[in-house]
Amino acid sequence: xxxxxxxxxxxxxxxxxxxxxxxxxxxxxxxxxxxxxxxxxxxxxxxxxxxxxxxxxxxxxxxxxxxxxxxxxxxxxxxxxxxxxxxxxxxxxxxxxxxxxxxxxxxxxxxxxxxxxxxxxxxxxxxxxxxxxxxxxxxxxxxxxxxxxxxxxxxxxxxxxxxxxxxxxxxxxxxxxxxxxxxxxxxxxxxxxxxxxxxxxxxxxx
Amino acid sequence: xxxxxxxxxxxxxxxxxxxxxxxxxxxxxxxxxxxxxxxxxxxxxxxxxxxxxxxxxxxxxxxxxxxxxxxxxxxxxxxxxxxxxxxxxxxxxxxxxxxxxxxxxxxxxxxxxxxxxxxxxxxxxxxxxxxxxxxxxxxxxxxxxxxxxxxxxxxxxxxxxxxxxxxxxxxxxxxxxxxxxxxxxxxxxxxxxxxxxxxxxxxxxxxxxxxxxxxxxxxxxxxxxxxxxxxxxxxxxxxxxxxxxxxxxxxxxxxxxxxxxxxxxxxxxxxxxxxxxxxxxxxxxxxxxxxxxxxxxxxxxxxxxxxxxxxxxxxxxxxxxxxxxxxxxxxxxxxxxxxxxxxxxxxxxxxxxxxxxxxxxxxxxxxxxxxxxxxxxxxxxxx
Numbered sequence: 001x002x003x004x005x006x007x008x009x010x011x012x013x014x015x016x017x018x019x020x021x022x023x024x025x026x027x028x029x030x031x032x033x034x035x036x037x038x039x040x041x042x043x044x045x046x047x048x049x050x051x052x053x054x055x056x057x058x059x060x061x062x063x064x065x066x067x068x069x070x071x072x073x074x075x076x077x078x079x080x081x082x083x084x085x086x087x088x089x090x091x092x093x094x095x096x097x098x099x100x101x102x103x104x105x106x107x108x109x110x111x112x113x114x115x116x117x118x119x120x121x122x123x124x125x126x127x128x129x130x131x132x133x134x135x136x137x138x139x140x141x142x143x144x145x146x147x148x149x150x151x152x153x154x155x156x157x158x159x160x161x162x163x164x165x166x167x168x169x170x171x172x173x174x175x176x177x178x179x180x181x182x183x184x185x186x187x188x189x190x191x192x193x194x195x196x197x198x199x200x201x202x203x204x205x206x
Numbered sequence: 207x208x209x210x211x212x213x214x215x216x217x218x219x220x221x222x223x224x225x226x227x228x229x230x231x232x233x234x235x236x237x238x239x240x241x242x243x244x245x246x247x248x249x250x251x252x253x254x255x256x257x258x259x260x261x262x263x264x265x266x267x268x269x270x271x272x273x274x275x276x277x278x279x280x281x282x283x284x285x286x287x288x289x290x291x292x293x294x295x296x297x298x299x300x301x302x303x304x305x306x307x308x309x310x311x312x313x314x315x316x317x318x319x320x321x322x323x324x325x326x327x328x329x330x331x332x333x334x335x336x337x338x339x340x341x342x343x344x345x346x347x348x349x350x351x352x353x354x355x356x357x358x359x360x361x362x363x364x365x366x367x368x369x370x371x372x373x374x375x376x377x378x379x380x381x382x383x384x385x386x387x388x389x390x391x392x393x394x395x396x397x398x399x400x401x402x403x404x405x406x407x408x409x410x411x412x413x414x415x416x417x418x419x420x421x422x423x424x425x426x427x428x429x430x431x432x433x434x435x436x437x438x439x440x441x442x443x444x445x446x447x448x449x450x451x452x453x454x455x456x457x458x459x460x461x462x463x464x465x466x467x468x469x470x471x472x473x474x475x476x477x478x479x480x481x482x483x484x485x486x487x488x489x490x491x492x493x494x495x496x497x498x499x500x501x502x503x504x505x506x507x508x509x510x511x512x513x514x515x516x517x518x519x520x521x522x523x524x525x526x527x528x529x530x531x532x533x534x535x536x537x538x539x540x541x542x543x544x545x546x547x548x549x550x551x552x553x554x555x556x557x558x559x560x561x562x563x564x565x566x567x568x569x570x571x572x573x574x575x576x577x578x579x580x581x582x583x584x585x586x587x588x589x
Binding site: 021022027043046048051069070072075076 | 509513516517529530538550553586588
């Protein structure tokens with residue numbers, strides 16, 4: 001007979017997710033005196049997830065990282081995992097981490113969780129952007145990675161450009177159909193439409 | 207580890223009395239439609255259940271149609287309305303924005319088939335606006351459907367006014383009483399309802415069984431086809447044991463309806479007061495004056511519902527949440543959003559639903575483990 005007492009293994013999340021959820025690493029505690037060199041915040045409450053990341057930098061490497069997250073277990077765990085992953089990394093490497101790198105280390109996430117809850121990499125990039133801004137320096141990595149347009153469905157500018165360039169998408173409706181863009185909080189729609197028009201102009205598509 | 211089940215609006219544990227009765231009847235396997243003794247024995251079980259259920263909800267035994275549950279019952283009623291509309295008897299259905307998906311989704315399906323459906327809004331306490339309903343219902347309406355107790359907020363609806371409005375326009379009236387059975391007194395005949403849907407597993411009966419109560423003379427057409435059971439209105443071999451079990455549960459619920467409702471309310475109030483005293487910045491959702499006795503819906507700003515649910519689960523406490531994250535969608539509970547609630551509050555909502563087997567000790571345990579969980583999540587939070 002199948003043992004139905006092994007229900008804990010039927011948890012929607014892996015043991016690693018659970019571990020990071022219960023024992024989050026590098027959490028930004030109020031009592032700690034942490035002054036970040038760079039600071040970033042992403043996410044939307046409409047989506048149910050918001051992340052804040054602070055970093056200190058030494059020799060172009062991330063020395064310390066702290067974070068806060070409002071969100072579900074996978075949002076908390078993925079930010080925690082991201083913080084472990086990038087600690088000590090060069091800014092260049094850190095700027096290029098992807099949601100997949102985080103979820104792989106977590107042993108995977110349920111499909112429907114992937115897009116909305118893995119925002120750690122974006123929060124980190126925002127913090128690195130802010131670091132260069134604070135220093136008054138040009139961010140050498142900006143533009144080297146795709147930028148997320150729709151945070152709820154994780155649709156990037158590069159993805160949209162590709163779809164427009166190849167003639168697969170002409171209207172916002174088509175873009176939504178192809179990518180799910182704008183079907184979460186909907187905040188990105190105006191921006192996406194503007195981008196779509198610009199790209200159509202650039203690639204001479206009517 | 208202690209384990210506390212406070213998700214009785216999702217489903218309930220079968221009552222020991224039901225289990226014992228089923229055990230006693232477990233040798234009965236006949237087809238209740240057969241003429242021989244095996245069949246007659248099974249038919250007797252169905253017949254007992256019909257009487258016990260009718261007694262609980264104030265209808266005649268002949269007005270009970272056994273189904274697989276409230277989802278089927280709701281679908282059947284909406285199918286009847288569709289039928290009437292295609293025959294030219296009315297052209298519209300009116301229901302509400304806070305019905306169970308078994309109604310909302312069915313209504314949307316009918317809309318896609320070209321049937322006009324209007325959804326009546328609710329107030330900030332989650333109660334259907336009766337004045338709006340009055341405006342929405344006209345002589346062209348075939349069916350009005352308003353649930354009795356909401357599964358998420360616990361808000362109890364003014365079905366007595368709703369049925370009057372429907373009947374004033376010669377519309378049929380249906381109410382989904384799935385959450386109300388065994389918790390509120392229900393008098394089908396006195397209220398003058400035409401149809402009522404319920405499920406056995408919400409009041410400590412078995413799963414996979416329920417009923418459609420249909421007033422004698424109300425239009426009825428089979429939703430399924432293929433047999434003479436229930437006068438051909440609900441074909442399919444009787445699920446004898448489950449039906450019998452639901453009957454026993456109905457008998458049990460009727461026996462101590464008032465005392466049990468009062469007990470549940472006092473536990474619920476103990477939980478509410480305890481939460482308000484031990485955790486700062488909480489919002490109690492839904493009508494408090496008109497509320498199902500065992501339901502408490504609370505929002506914890508700055509903590510997200512799925513995280514709260516999972517941490518409570520690890521502490522042995524089972525609850526549910528209106529957060530989007532728990533449902534796999536990006537939208538939080540439409541029931542809470544319909545009240546005009548702030549989206550963050552909906553994401554941070556937890557529903558405690560108490561049942562027959564919850565005790566004061568359970569409430570004390572929840573009050574012990576919950577405050578540190580909220581504190582921990584709020585310390586992690588960006589807000």
